[in-house]
Amino acid sequence: VCKKFFPDAIYACDRFHVMQEFNRRLTEVRIRTMKGTLKGSDEYYLLKHQNHLLGIKPNAKKRIKNPDPYSKKKDIWVNVFDPNGERTCNAHFKTWL
Structure with missing residues (x-):
C-alpha cells in the first residue's frame, strides 16, 4: 500500500x-x-519474576542515594551485577541474592 500510494516516501x-518492538519480541x-x-521450577521462576535482568548489560550501573546526608556526593553509581553489592532475600531460593 505504501509503495503504491507513496512511491517516493522515505522510511x-x-x-x-x-x-518497543525488541521488548515485545523478547517477551514473546x-x-x-x-x-x-x-x-x-527455578527456570520458570527466573523467567517470570526476574525477567528484567534479560535486558540489562553486564556492565550496567545503577544509581543509589548516598546514605551520608552531609557528603558532597549526592548519588553513588554501582555495578548492577556486583557480587559485593546490596543483597535482598529471595523467598523462592530461600537465600540472599
Whole structure:
C-alpha cells in the first residue's frame, strides 16, 4: 500500500519504537520458553519474576542515594551485577541474592 500510494516516501524509525518492538519480541520468546518449563521450577521462576535482568548489560550501573546526608556526593553509581553489592532475600531460593 505504501509503495503504491507513496512511491517516493522515505522510511524512518526512531529508537523508542525499535526498543518497543525488541521488548515485545523478547517477551514473546520469554513466555514461549516459560510454557516449556514446569510451573514452580527455578527456570520458570527466573523467567517470570526476574525477567528484567534479560535486558540489562553486564556492565550496567545503577544509581543509589548516598546514605551520608552531609557528603558532597549526592548519588553513588554501582555495578548492577556486583557480587559485593546490596543483597535482598529471595523467598523462592530461600537465600540472599
